Amino acid sequence: xxxxTLGLEVRRTWSExxxxxxxxxxxxxxxxxxxxxxxxxxxxxxxxxxxxxxAEMRLEEAEEALLQTVLTKVVKSQAWLSATSVMPTDFVIFxxxxxxxxxxLVERTEASMDRIRALDPRFSLRLRVPADAGALFPALFAxxxxxxxxxxxxxxxxxxxxxxxxxxxxxxxEDSFAPWDITWEWDEDAQKPAEVExxxxxxxxxxGKTKSGSESPDDCSECEWTxxxxxxxxxxxxxxxxxxxxxxxxxxxADEAPPAILNFKQxxxxxxxx
Numbered sequence: 001x002x003x004x005t006l007g008l009e010v011r012r013t014w015s016e017x018x019x020x021x022x023x024x025x026x027x028x029x030x031x032x033x034x035x036x037x038x039x040x041x042x043x044x045x046x047x048x049x050x051x052x053x054x055a056e057m058r059l060e061e062a063e064e065a066l067l068q069t070v071l072t073k074v075v076k077s078q079a080w081l082s083a084t085s086v087m088p089t090d091f092v093i094f095x096x097x098x099x100x101x102x103x104x105l106v107e108r109t110e111a112s113m114d115r116i117r118a119l120d121p122r123f124s125l126r127l128r129v130p131a132d133a134g135a136l137f138p139a140l141f142a143x144x145x146x147x148x149x150x151x152x153x154x155x156x157x158x159x160x161x162x163x164x165x166x167x168x169x170x171x172x173x174e175d176s177f178a179p180w181d182i183t184w185e186w187d188e189d190a191q192k193p194a195e196v197e198x199x200x201x202x203x204x205x206x207x208g209k210t211k212s213g214s215e216s217p218d219d220c221s222e223c224e225w226t227x228x229x230x231x232x233x234x235x236x237x238x239x240x241x242x243x244x245x246x247x248x249x250x251x252x253x254a255d256e257a258p259p260a261i262l263n264f265k266q267x268x269x270x271x272x273x274x
Contacts, residue, residue: 014035049073092126096136
């Protein structure tokens with residue numbers, strides 16, 4: 001963090017503990033080791049890692065070990081950025097090296113980083129050798145590291161996600177309007193025919209009143225409510241009349257029907273077929 005903030009006017013900083021996120025009881029990978037904001041609003045995340053290099057490695061082995069270290073940190077950091085919606089100006093992959101490496105290896109690593117930046121321009125790479133390498137790298141550091149053993153769990157280029165900057169645009173759209181909420185459009189389409197009919201009737205009434213000199217077209221704002229309430233009142237009256245008519249018909253039929261008289265004194269004869 002001190003190396004990354006050197007020469008910058010830092011407004012505030014965040015530690016790794018403040019940025020840890022968990023889901024389902026598990027901590028999300030890729031949490032930066034630190035984050036700081038400058039007074040110009042630029043937000044920078046820093047991910048620090050020690051590269052497992054040993055002096056006995058061949059150039060190809062050292063290149064693969066360094067590339068896998070960078071790819072692993074980029075993939076995990078992308079997962080953390082996606083989960084937290086943090087939008088940094090720069091996400092630094094800060095690699096500590098145990099010793100000075102071959103310039104050819106540096107050139108190849110920077111070329112690989114350019115390829116990563118073509119997919120996600122938020123990331124950048126810094127390679128540094130500490131002043132006291134023994135304090136950061138113990139004597140047996142990476143002595144059991146094997147390139148062949150690490151290939152089974154190595155990262156590939158296909159795991160690096162492409163960043164288009166759409167996350168920030170989508171968050172702004174969510175605050176203002178949800179374009180995918182098509183239910184609002186359905187309601188508008190359902191209301192359009194009624195609104196068109198009301199507008200036509202309102203214009204006709206407004207035109208008639210304007211000719212008579214009693215009202216101007218600007219006073220048609222009350223027509224919509226008048227038409228709506230009149231229609232409801234007419235429908236209610238018709239329903240009440242129909243209900244009253246049906247009830248009266250049923251009462252008349254009940255009065256005209258003869259009463260059912262049962263004579264229990266008259267004997268009943270059964271024909272048994274004899």
